[in-house]
Amino acid sequence: MLRDYVKTIKNVMVTKRILYLFVIIFFLCFSGTDPSRESQFRLKTVVIDPGHGGKDPGNLGTGKFKTYEKDVVLAISLKLGKYISENYDDINVIYTRQKDEFIGLKERADIANKNKADIFICIHANSNKSSAPYGTNTFVMGLNKTQANLELSKRENASILMEDDYVTKYEGYDPNSPEADIIFSLYQNAYLDQSLEFAAMVQKQFKNRAKRKDRGVKQAGFLVLHQTTMPSILVETGFLTNKEEEKFLNSENGQDYLASAIYRAFKDYKTVMEGTLPANxxxxxxxxxxxxxxxxxxxxxxxxxxxxxxxxxxxxxxxxxxxxxxxxxxxxxxxxxxxxxxxxxxxxxxxxxxxxxxxxxxxxxxxxxxxxxxxxx
Incomplete structure (x- = not known):
């Protein structure tokens, strides 16, 4: 009788094991897992870099407003970060500055590199000797191909002259030197593909949603982009030297439009780069x-x-x-x-x-x- 009981217990255990194995096989075969939904990459960290700050005001605009470039781009940057944080709990938004303070170009890039950022977004506002130009540009790192791009990168890179011991820090680089552009001719960008893709998305949103003039995606030798080790863009949100655009850039509504346009581009970029099928x-x-x-x-x-x-x-x-x-x-x-x-x-x-x-x-x-x-x- 005991022998029969032991035999029964063994049969029950074998049956349970078979049933358990069957359940595993069933879920493996019919769970509907699709490799197209698998991803090797998740965008986790974004660094937003409001240009200039502190003793570096950036461009001064027309003089009609009491704000400078450093103030306008900080406002846009904080709004952009808020949009991302409110819509993505799993993304870490880091700013190079959140107040009116001076941060060196190398330190800005170091913040992104040390935090292993997945994308670096540098926000600026443009200027020109003429009051006529208006519209938005988005730049990726590269060799200056036009005199206008060269002059723009010189202006933005000139902020290093306000840094202590900039000659040593930037290994002798002088933004005003005719030979300064040579450093960028040797530059190889492993993240050019992604940077160009994101830049194009930003410009599309500026044109279609924010209704700004699209001045295109361009290359220029920006030191802050040169120092980063991830996809990076520099956004020129408009010309503060144009009276109408300066008014737009200084308005709460204008800053919202620009920040939300960059956010929508970021959202599209995230979907594409993570390589997953849309949720719907x-x-x-x-x-x-x-x-x-x-x-x-x-x-x-x-x-x-x-x-x-x-x-x-x-x-x-x-x-x-x-x-x-x-x-x-x-x-x-x-x-x-x-x-x-x-x-x-x-x-x-x-x-x-x-x-x-x-x-x-x-x-x-x-x-x-x-x-x-x-x-x-």
Whole structure:
């Protein structure tokens, strides 16, 4: 009788183990996990850098207002940080300054680097000898390609002259020297692709939502961007030397518009760079195959053309080139549906292109990814 009892107990234990194993297999097979929703990257830390401050007022504007560039950009920066913090509990927003104080350019970059920021957003306001120019620019780090960009970077970099022992700190760099630009000709930016992408998103929001004149995405030799080790942009929010734009930049409404525009660009950038399907998108949701709409995975941006069979692409096949804003950009694959494109993105990232992201084309022209999603849903 005891033997029968022991046998029964053993059978029950075996049955439980089999049932447990079955449950595990069931969930593994039918849980609906989609690799396109997996991500190797989460944007966790943002550093916002209000330009100038303290003894460095920045540009003085027309003189009509009692505020200077340092005051305007601080107000916009704090509003931008508030937008991000209120909408993303999991993102750490760090400011290089939150009051009227002088912070050196290197110290600003050090704050971003030490906190391992995922994005660096530098906020400024423009000026010109003429009162006519107006509109917004967003800059990425690079060689000054025009005299206007050179003059602008000289003005912004000149704040180092207010720093103690700047000659030693910046290894002899003099923003007023004709040879100063040489340092930037040797600069290699590992984050150029992401910086350009974010910059374009900011300009789009300025134009479409804030209704500002779009002066485009440009390169210039800004020291503060040169020192950072993450995707970085410098935003010129408008001209304080233009009377109408100065009025807009000094208004609460104008500052809100600009801050919210940068925030919306940040939101789009976060979605693209994290490489996850939009929260409201289901891989099982029926999607139209729209003629002319294709999705690719962008992997490299270069100032020079790269052979499509170059070993730099690490064995990735079906590499294609397109040119945008004077840059050569390279993509992998060609998918008609979004879910397949995101699965390809996972594969491309596993090949070493950790910041690759999905882009959309309509009849061969690059379009906004969100616009493409609306067209195929």
């Amino acid at each position: 998108f289901s891989p099982n949701e029926p999607m139209q195959i729209v003629d002319g709409i294709i999705f690719r995975v962008q992997i490299v941006t270069s100032s020079n053309a790269i052979s499509l069979d170059s070993p730099k692409f690490n064995g990735i096949t079906n590499v294609q080139e397109y040119v945008s804003g004077g840059w050569f950009k390279y993509t992998a694959g060609e998918k008609r549906d979004l879910a397949s494109a995101y699965r390809l993105q996972v594969e491309v990232r596993e090949k070493g292109f950790s910041s690759a992201f999905v882009v959309a084309f309509h009849n061969g022209e690059r379009i906004n990814l969100q616009d493409a999603i609306k067209m195929v849903k």
